[in-house]
Amino acid sequence: MSSYVLAVFALAGALIAQAVAAGLATELFLRKGRSPLARRSWLALAVGSLLLALHHGYALELALSTGLHDLRQALLSAVAALLVALAVSGFRRLA
Secondary structure (H helix, E strand, C coil): CCCHHHHHHHHHHHHHHHHHHHHHHHHHHHHCCCCCCCHHHHHHHHHHHHHHHHHHHHHHHHHHCCCCCCCCHHHHHHHHHHHHHHHHHHHHHHH
């Protein structure tokens, strides 16, 4: 498997993981009965995750349309996005 294919799969995985994290954080922001500080924190996490998902999408589009890719950056993005999604999922269980 070439570095290009690995980078595309890593970026696609990062995009999906960030979208899941944003969805979970948005769900917790929309729940009633939370303190305003907790709701603002969930909103900030949701917006940040959405922006990172948008960044991963742009990087994926660049790789697919031009062939330009950076395997190291794609793999780091995928690992970071997966860890954020796992953290949000864990925080969701605590909330």
